Structure formats: structure tokens, C-alpha cells
Amino acid sequence: MVEKYNIRTDLALEEKERFESDQVEVQGVVLEEEYDKEREIRVTTVRIETENGAKTMGKPVGTYLTIEAPNLSSPDEGIHREVSEELAKYLIEVMEKIIPESEHDKEVLVIGLGNRQATPDALGPYVTDNLNVTRHIVKEYGKYAAPEEMNCVVSAIVPGVMAQTGMETAEIIKGVVRETKPDLLIVIDALAARNSRRLNRTIQIADTGINPGSGVGNYRNAITKETIGVPVIAIGVPTVVDAVxxxxxxxxxxxxxxxxxxxxxxxxxxxxxxxxxxxxxxxxxxxAPNLNSMFMTPKDIDETVKRLSYTISEGLNLAFSGQSFE
Structure with missing residues (x-):
């Protein structure tokens, strides 16, 4: 029965929890957890270290870091600022691991995946709206014209969805990467969760790239280092759960x-x-068959996605500024 059990989730943490609930130990997968009781922020790292672990988990070898904050769905600006700083701290760590030190500033291309017209899927486009993009300034006037605190040259794009463009997202990104030659891609997307308590309260950072639409069954070409030719960090928030x-x-x-x-x-x-x-x-x-293809989202998703997009964009801006969060 376990072989048939295909949980609908984009979160590596939930995949690991599924096996633990069935008392199945997954070889080649390591889980580490930190909890800040004062701020109520839990950070869980799932490292898939072997191909066997990747096959069992259904996810590529790599590191999946999950930031959980029960109060993230509230409008409290203080909480969102704390989560932004936590996101920036771990994002800097991931960036330093996958981008070697170089004489020139890191060039980062941020990609907002999703459909701006469908609110639960609009997280990516909303995040790019609040980014401090600097590539155009640096190209036109030199790096000293950009804000002093920025140590990355940042550009951003919202490629839309296939129904709007007639093109695979990966095709558009390949063309942009070929022309602009960034050192790193950061891809933002809405995710699907298995546990409704994680909706809009969880941020996942993965150094493995992403398969757009996989959480809701729309499998598109993967956006990974292997397919694009540039390291890819994926950041996502679960905004939907399925009817099951x-x-x-x-x-x-x-x-x-x-x-x-x-x-x-x-x-x-x-x-x-x-x-x-x-x-x-x-x-x-x-x-089945009437409800098992349906996905649910909270009724206040409009305001929630806007708040979360600002939280993530602030985390990105902090990370690009190179601030220390010790």
C-alpha cells in the first residue's frame, strides 16, 4: 500500500514526515532541526545525500531548508521582518556554498514563476515587484552608481505561464540566461502542501532547482543547473492543498x-x-473522480500572498546587501 501512496506536496519535510509516520527509515536522508522558542520560528534541514534517498523521496539530491512560523499568516510586521532576516541568513549561506568567490560582483537573476492573474499562483510575480534590481544601473553607469550596500548585481523577470506565452518557462529562461549570463538563478514559486497547517506559514529554500507546476500535477520542464547551465536556488511558499x-x-x-x-x-x-x-x-x-483534482486555498489569500511576497522580497534584498545576521 505504501508504494501506491503518492502524497501531493512540494515540501521535502513533508515527504520525510510521511516515511516517519509509517515507521520507514530512509537511507541517505538526514534531518536536522532548530527551534527559536522566543520567536516561534522552526528551521528544518532535509539533506538528501544519495541517489537511493533521492529515489525514495522523489526529489533530487540536495539540501531542502524549511522555515516554519505559525504567525507568518498574520499581518504583524515585526514577525515578517524576523522571518525576512531568517530567510536572508540562510540564503546567504546557500549562495556562498554554490557560487565560488570571484573578483566581480555576483550577478543574480530572480525569476518570479506563476500567473499574476491567479492569486494563489501570483507569489513569484509579486516578489519581483518589490526587488531592488540594479543590473540596468550598473550596465549604464557602472557599479559605483548602484546602492552602496548592494553586493550583487540583480535582475528579474516574470516569464508568465504557458497559457499566456505559448512557451515553456524553461525555454524563456534559457534564452535570458544565454544573453545576460548570470552567476545564479533564484526561482520563486507557489507550492502545494500536504498539511493544511503549513499553508502560508512555511518557506522552503532548495539548492536543487524546481519543476514548475508539479505540486498541482502540471509537470513542466525542470529549471535546474543541469537544464539551464547555471546554479538554481528555489524559494517557495505552499499556498494550496488538494481536496484529499x-x-x-x-x-x-x-x-x-x-x-x-x-x-x-x-x-x-x-x-x-x-x-x-x-x-x-x-x-x-x-x-474520486469529482473532487480529487481540486485544490483549496484560504479565503484571505489575496492579502496573505501580498504580505508573504513582501516578506520574501525583503529577505532577498537583505541577502543581496550582504548584511551579517550573526
Missing amino acids: TIVSDTMENLLSALETSESLKGVGLVLGGYSEAEKYELIKELI
Whole structure:
């Protein structure tokens, strides 16, 4: 049954949690966790170190860092500033690992993936709106004309989606990379989560690139170092969950209620004996075919995505400024 169990998520952390819940140890995958109790920020690093681990997890070899902050969905500016600084700190670490030191300033191309017209998918385009782009200034007037604190030459593009352009996103990016020759790509995209509690409260940073649309079943050409020819860092926030997840969470609440009901306790015992994988497959069969292709998003997604996009763009701007966050 576990082999059939295909969890719909873009978060490496949730893939690892799935195996842990089924008491399956994944060889070649290491998990590390830090928790700042005062700020309520949890940082989890999943390192996939072997090809066997990559095959089991369904994700490429690399490092996946997840920043979780339950208060991230609130409008509190102080919390968002703290998350921006946390994002910048880890982004600087990743950049230093994958870009060798050079005499010239790092040239970074930020790519806002997604559809600006569909709010849950508009995170990438919104992030680029608030970036401090400097490439045009440096090209025109030299690096001393750019803001002093910036130690990266930054450019940005929103390539749209295939329905708008008729082209694969990867095709557009290849053309831009060929002409502008950046040292690094940073790709921003909305993700899908398995756990509804992580919606709009989680940021994932991966040094492996990205497969646009994979979280909602729209598989497009990968944007990775192998396909583009330039190192790729992917940053994403889960903004949607699929219908199966909603029903699954409801089922867990039902099981808890059944435990306190004398007349229905037998039903609860039967369902409670199912593994996570078996419950997921049962729910998929029960709601198919009308609902299992649906994705859900919170009703306040418009304001939430705008706030999150600003949080991420501030984190990027801080990282590009080369500030220290010790």
C-alpha cells in the first residue's frame, strides 16, 4: 500500500514526515532541526545525500531548508521582518556554498514563476515587484552608481505561464540566461502542501532547482543547473492543498470524536488501525473522480500572498546587501 501512496506536496519535510509516520527509515536522508522558542520560528534541514534517498523521496539530491512560523499568516510586521532576516541568513549561506568567490560582483537573476492573474499562483510575480534590481544601473553607469550596500548585481523577470506565452518557462529562461549570463538563478514559486497547517506559514529554500507546476500535477520542464547551465536556488511558499488533504484532516478529527462515542467506538477502532498511507488511498477512492483534482486555498489569500511576497522580497534584498545576521 505504501508504494501506491503518492502524497501531493512540494515540501521535502513533508515527504520525510510521511516515511516517519509509517515507521520507514530512509537511507541517505538526514534531518536536522532548530527551534527559536522566543520567536516561534522552526528551521528544518532535509539533506538528501544519495541517489537511493533521492529515489525514495522523489526529489533530487540536495539540501531542502524549511522555515516554519505559525504567525507568518498574520499581518504583524515585526514577525515578517524576523522571518525576512531568517530567510536572508540562510540564503546567504546557500549562495556562498554554490557560487565560488570571484573578483566581480555576483550577478543574480530572480525569476518570479506563476500567473499574476491567479492569486494563489501570483507569489513569484509579486516578489519581483518589490526587488531592488540594479543590473540596468550598473550596465549604464557602472557599479559605483548602484546602492552602496548592494553586493550583487540583480535582475528579474516574470516569464508568465504557458497559457499566456505559448512557451515553456524553461525555454524563456534559457534564452535570458544565454544573453545576460548570470552567476545564479533564484526561482520563486507557489507550492502545494500536504498539511493544511503549513499553508502560508512555511518557506522552503532548495539548492536543487524546481519543476514548475508539479505540486498541482502540471509537470513542466525542470529549471535546474543541469537544464539551464547555471546554479538554481528555489524559494517557495505552499499556498494550496488538494481536496484529499482537506478530507483527510477532517477524517482525523472524526476519529478523535469517535473515540469518545460509545455507540461508534467500533468504527473508530477500525479506521484508527489504518496507516497514513491507507487512509490517504481510501479517501482518494471515496472522493474520486469529482473532487480529487481540486485544490483549496484560504479565503484571505489575496492579502496573505501580498504580505508573504513582501516578506520574501525583503529577505532577498537583505541577502543581496550582504548584511551579517550573526
